[in-house]
Amino acid sequence: MGPWIYVAMLGLAALIYARMLPQQKEPQKASDQIVKEVEATLEQYAAEIQIENEQLVELVARMKEEHSRTLSHHEQQLQSVNNQLKQGEQEMIMMREQLAGHEALFLQLQQQLAKEEAPPEPGLDPTIKDRYSELFAMYQSGKSIDRIAKDTGMQKGEVQLIIQLAKREELS
Incomplete structure (x- = not known):
């Protein structure tokens, strides 16, 4: 083999090696770029999550504040209702006392009225x-109706009527 073959083979080996060398560096560059892109994507995702978390914290804080205000408002309303209830109970107690006094007075007046309007008892x-x-007294002593009329100043018929009514009363 001649020196030119060595030179050709050496050239061919250099050419193959040259071709292999850029191919090895390109995949490494591509993987570096992929890693950088993944890092950028993760950083962007982390930033979005952080923004969402901050918004969520703000929302929770607003809800907590609103709940606190609502709770305070309801407590004030409850206190107002309790005060009105206590006042109503006190008024009811006072009205019951007044009613008891009025009932006693009513019963007393009713009894007095009943005594005044009561029909006379037969024995009384x-x-x-x-x-x-x-x-x-004159009639029983034997005086005549004419004499009784003259002594009392009544009419004879009136004296006779009184004596007849007394006899009927005795019979009944």
């Missing part, structure tokens, strides 16, 4: 003989 009602005791 004065009889005709009680009302005209002088007339009947």
